[in-house]
Amino acid sequence: MESTNILLAGLPAAGKSTYIAALWAVEKDGKSGHLLTCDERPSESFYVDGMSDNWTVLKEVRRTTFAQPVEIVLPMKRQNTGKKINLSLPDFKGEIFQQILDNSVSSDVVAWCEKSQGVLFMLNLGNSSPEMLQEQISDTTKPRVELEKVVLLPNDIDPAIQNVLLLKYLYSKMGDCPIALCFSSWDSADYSDGQDVEEWVKANHPCIYNYVSAHFTNYRYYGISAQGADYTELDEKSGDELAEKATRKERAYVYRNKISYDITEPLDFLILGMR
Ligand SMILES: Nc1nc2c(ncn2[C@@H]2O[C@H](COP(=O)(O)OP(=O)(O)OP(=O)(O)O)[C@@H](O)[C@H]2O)c(=O)[nH]1
Numbered sequence: 605m606e607s608t609n610i611l612l613a614g615l616p617a618a619g620k621s622t623y624i625a626a627l628w629a630v631e632k633d634g635k636s637g638h639l640l641t642c643d644e645r646p647s648e649s650f651y652v653d654g655m656s657d658n659w660t661v662l663k664e665v666r667r668t669t670f671a672q673p674v675e676i677v678l679p680m681k682r683q684n685t686g687k688k689i690n691l692s693l694p695d696f697k698g699e700i701f702q703q704i705l706d707n708s709v710s711s712d713v714v715a716w717c718e719k720s721q722g723v724l725f726m727l728n729l730g731n732s733s734p735e736m737l738q739e740q741i742s743d744t745t746k747p748r749v750e751l752e753k754v755v756l757l758p759n760d761i762d763p764a765i766q767n768v769l770l771l772k773y774l775y776s777k778m779g780d781c782p783i784a785l786c787f788s789s790w791d792s793a794d795y796s797d798g799q800d801v802e803e804w805v806k807a808n809h810p811c812i813y814n815y816v817s818a819h820f821t822n823y824r825y826y827g828i829s830a831q832g833a834d835y836t837e838l839d840e841k842s843g844d845e846l847a848e849k850a851t852r853k854e855r856a857y858v859y860r861n862k863i864s865y866d867i868t869e870p871l872d873f874l875i876l877g878m879r
């Protein structure tokens with residue numbers, strides 16, 4: 605079986621783990637009819653089972669805290685060709701990517717950059733919480749510019765620019781590889797129906813749009829709602845409705861210019877673009 609490594613990258617709270625949770629919950633029975641779906645049980649599913657249990661009962665997936673990434677290996681199949689693909693993705697805690705902005709690069713990130721053929725890049729620009737993250741910056745990433753009481757931390761940088769700096773690092777290590785840029789929490793995004801997500805990015809996050817189009821050839825933007833809704837806004841009725849949607853596999857969705865319940869689309873795009 606062909607092995608494919610995809611680097612799942614994104615700053616803290618970008619939506620990385622929730623995407624994995626939804627992917628596993630939707631695809632594990634192999635019956636979705638989606639572009640990619642699971643072909644057999646992975647040898648190890650304890651980690652993804654725990655996260656997708658939370659997803660199923662509409663509970664947040666816990667923040668990732670392990671120092672080293674958990675490697676998720678999913679034996680999958682491309683539905684239209686029947687080709688089997690052993691998909692491998694890391695679940696890093698976002699702080700590891702954020703520390704790159706302070707020139708502290710983990711050897712795990714370097715190793716994943718070297719062995720990955722594409723990047724699934726998650727962003728949650730509507731949901732950054734600088735105060736919370738600032739407490740979590742370790743001593744090694746404390747400011748170096750203190751001479752004139754100028755204290756600059758990665759968190760002081762505008763979130764969109766933080767994402768550009770991370771993209772810049774990934775480009776320096778991986779070059780012009782296929783990249784899917786996924787704006788998570790799309791259920792809470794402010795867009796008009798039918799609007800093309802690339803146009804939305806161009807209008808709302810021009811620095812990201814400009815950096816990506818100047819450096820990457822094979823890129824595609826997606827809106828992603830892995831939860832299907834904002835849990836904090838659910839009442840009993842809407843919670844029940846969301847759970848029913850999950851049963852029909854119509855809860856998590858991606859958006860390019862319309863909603864699709866096939867959240868494997870970005871992965872399939874990356875796999876198709878790999879050399
Ligand atoms: N409304 C909404 N919120 C979401 C969605 N996906 C994730 N979130 C929220 O975004 C926050 C971060 O999600 P995570 O999946 O933990 O993000 P992460 O990138 O794994 O974060 P770290 O592990 O800290 O790096 C959580 O509060 C989630 O509930 C979504 O589809 N919709």
Ligand SMILES: [Mg+2]
Nearest residue numbers: 620621667668
């Ligand atoms: Mg996580």
